[in-house]
Amino acid sequence: MYNSPSGSNPKKVRMYCAEKGIDLELAHVSFGKEEHRSDNFKSTINSLARLPVLELDDGTMIAESVAICRYLEELHPEPPLFGNTPLERAQVEMWSRRMEMEVTVNISNILRHTSPFFATTVVQVPEFADASRKTALQRFEWLNDELGDKTYLLGDRLTFADINGYAGFVMMSQVELEFDPKLTNLIRWYDNLASRPSAEA
Ligand SMILES: N[C@@H](CCC(=O)N[C@@H](CS)C(=O)NCC(=O)O)C(=O)O
Numbered sequence: 001m002y003n004s005p006s007g008s009n010p011k012k013v014r015m016y017c018a019e020k021g022i023d024l025e026l027a028h029v030s031f032g033k034e035e036h037r038s039d040n041f042k043s044t045i046n047s048l049a050r051l052p053v054l055e056l057d058d059g060t061m062i063a064e065s066v067a068i069c070r071y072l073e074e075l076h077p078e079p080p081l082f083g084n085t086p087l088e089r090a091q092v093e094m095w096s097r098r099m100e101m102e103v104t105v106n107i108s109n110i111l112r113h114t115s116p117f118f119a120t121t122v123v124q125v126p127e128f129a130d131a132s133r134k135t136a137l138q139r140f141e142w143l144n145d146e147l148g149d150k151t152y153l154l155g156d157r158l159t160f161a162d163i164n165g166y167a168g169f170v171m172m173s174q175v176e177l178e179f180d181p182k183l184t185n186l187i188r189w190y191d192n193l194a195s196r197p198s199a200e201a
Contacts, residue, residue, distance in 0.1 A: 001068070002029050002045055002053040004036075008108070009065040010052040011201070012167035016069045016160060018198035020076055024054075031117070049121070066096070069160060081160045088154065095153040095161035103143055104168025106136035110175040136177060144183040151192060158196075166193040 003010045003026040017024055029035045029051055037049045046053045046063045054062040054071070062068050073082050083089035112118045113129035147153070153161045169190060172178065179187050193199060 001025070002027050002036075002051055002055065004029055004031050004051050006031060007051060008104070008167045008169075008171050009050070011170060012065045012163055013052050013054075013068050014201035015163050015167060015198045016081065017072065018201040019081060019158065019163065019196075020072065020079070022072055022076055027055075037121070066100075066160075066164070073160075081158070081163070083154075083159065088159075091154055092159045092161050095159070096164045099153070099161060099165030100168060103136070103139045104165060104171075106132040106139060107168060107171050107175060107177060110136070110177070111171055114175070133175075133177065137180070140179060140183055140186055144186040147185040147189050149185065150189075152189070162189075162193060163198075166190065166199070 001010075001013060001024045003014070005028075013024075014026075016022075029041070031051075035041060036046075036051055042049050045055075045061055048063065050063065052063075052065055052068060054068045056062070062071055070082065073080075081092075083092040109132035110129045112122045113124045113126060113132070118124065150156075152158050153165070179190070181187070
């Protein structure tokens, strides 16, 4: 897998693999040296200049972190992290999309619209970063209420939805965003995931 130690999407796949016991060979791509933006990377690995990308033995490239995890889940179904039944699979998908598209997207939008690293690839709108910060804080409150006293998003068992959400939160420190201490359900959920060995991956 073409990987970088920083970035929530490569981390998501590494954490998923650690939970599953899948040992992927990692090829380091330097964000600092902008290796992912080179013509070679874009023409042979991912035309969107993003990580992670999984290269199969026959040279096929699979981009998109969720697509990579779903592919690996098909090959390594145990332990199931995408749900056991039609209902569970729908609930994992529901929460996975909510975490990524309603909650943590706001964190990456702050970064993408403020960091010099993205100045050449994103039309940066600082007001959008400000709006995303407000939305992020609102969504944290929403998520705190939704979690209630549940250990994981679906109840008592870890699923990919938790990993997808957790990995998105790791960028918070880079945009000076913190959980309000009153959001005890969210903090409990986050700390629980952070304490799993897979979070070190
Ligand atoms: N939807 C893609 C997003 C991939 C993505 O944005 N990756 C980031 C790292 S977390 C990246 O490569 N950023 C480099 C850049 O935008 O220049 C996925 O889930 O893999």
